[in-house]
Amino acid sequence: MTTLLQPGYRRRVGYHATLLGGIALLASAVLVIADLQTRGPIARQEAAELQRILEQVLPPAMHDNRPGEDRLTLKSDEGTTLVYRARQGGRITGVAFRVTGRGYAGPIRLLLGVDPQGRVLGVRVLEHRETPGLGDRIEVERDPWITRFDGRSLGDPPPAQWAVEKDGGIFDQFTGATITPRAVVQAVRDGLRWFDAHRDRLLQPDRSPRPPETKPPASPVRHPGGGSGQAGPVWQARAAAIHPPSARETRA
Amino acid sequence: MTFAIRPLLQDYRQLFRDGLWDNNVVTGQLLALCPLLAVTGTATNGLGLGLATTFVLVASGLLVSLFRGIITPEVRIPVFILLIASLVTLVDLVMNAYLYAMHQALGLFIPLIVTNCAILGRAEAFASRQPVHRAVADGLAMGLGFTLILVVLGAVREIPGQGTLFADARLLLGEGFAWMELTLIPDYRGLLLMILPPGAFLALGFILAGKRVLDARRSARTAPQGATAATP
DSSP states (O other): OHHHHOOGGGGSHHHHHHHHHHHHHHHHHHHHHHHHHHHHHHHHHHHHHHHHHHHHHSOGGGOSSOTTTOEEEEEETTEEEEEEEEEETTEEEEEEEEEEEEETTEEEEEEEEEOTTSOEEEEEEEEOOOOTTTGGGGSTTTOGGGGGGTTOBTTBSOGGGSSBGGGTSSBOOBTTBSHHHHHHHHHHHHHHHHHHHTHHHHHOOOOOSSOTTSOOTTOOSOOSTTOOTTSOHHHHHHHHHHSOHHHHHHHO | OOOOHHHHHHHHHHHHHIIIIITOTTTTTOOOHHHHHHHTTSHHHHHHHHHHHHHHHHHHHHHHHHHTTTOOGGGHHHHHHHHHHHHHHHHHHHHHHHOHHHHHHHTTTHHHHHTOHHHHHHHHHTGGGSOHHHHHHHHHHHHHHHHHHHHHHHHHHHHHHHSEESTTHHHHHOGGGGGGOEESSTTOOOOHHHHSHHHHHHHHHHHHHHHHHHHHHHHHHHGGGOSOTTOO
């Protein structure tokens, strides 16, 4: 019906091209505007979300700074990594950084918190596209599975068992989804290895972003209250031995 | 000019009847099976995809109907796809910016909407030839019908699959809906088959068969008196 009633100009190729082009232009314009308008709010939401997740992988009890603002950009062979540092009295009590696993439907981005001994403080999912109902149980809101990494380190379990049960490891997979947990286990293990390889640079308490109100970083061994017993003095002595204050100064 | 409200209501009733039952996206038109089978592991996921799809159906019906005067048959398909894809992207961006918690829950479903042929199907078969108000009503009716089937299929798979109903509903709808989460069979190991895609095919097969049986019965009952089924 519409075809018959069409005026002549509508049957020309030029009209089709103009129509399609015009609508494409319009759609692009709307999307560009929407993108510009929402970019700010989305960035703020993501920052708030990151802050929320940071608190889960770097427990607030063990730091007195704001890890979300205490950042270190570390260049290594694996690329550039943004590291968030938790400090108690200027001394680093934990670091958190992103690791990525290859999931079933794209990358799984995780935030991994590690204490100075290389033990996992917590892992949380930042972003994933796994199948709803199957792979999304890596989210802590749905399933406590991901908390099973807490306290683990490279030697515990031994390297061969850093895998899902199906591959002879100690971490259970989900019914119907093996690829997703396998990706997470590998990502956490690789993250711990990366931490191990760069431990010295990660734990070097160079400049503290919080000016003098806290203790200057030159005397990291003494810490007030001793509340953070986890990050024991053994590590501190070791870090201090590896990085005498002079070395720290030059870096800053 | 008199505004005839009664025929309009009857018209809408027919539209909703079509959308919810007679010409349901899934059981009537057998469309949208890809997202349907993919996400109906739980009733909650079905509800999530259903709500998001309903919104896009209504909005795409509105847009396509508005543009129907200038769209020519030769380029209609790319134009519809452009409109729908832009719409879905727009929904994704806006939800991400202003409804962050909901986006966290529904975000996984939004890309699936683009793959939903039912939306293109309604644009092509209905919205492009109808006035705006009917196109919007049809989008709403079709979306609700789709949601209904998604929730039913999700429940049919979730109960034998995990022993629960509406698991994780609070992540989708907020803490106020925690009462929806039922554990029907405690300490249940779960029938994996129902959670996996074959379970979706099986359950869908039974739902389709069930609808046919009901329709056959109804027409057998109403046939002698003529077509009075339209007014229940």
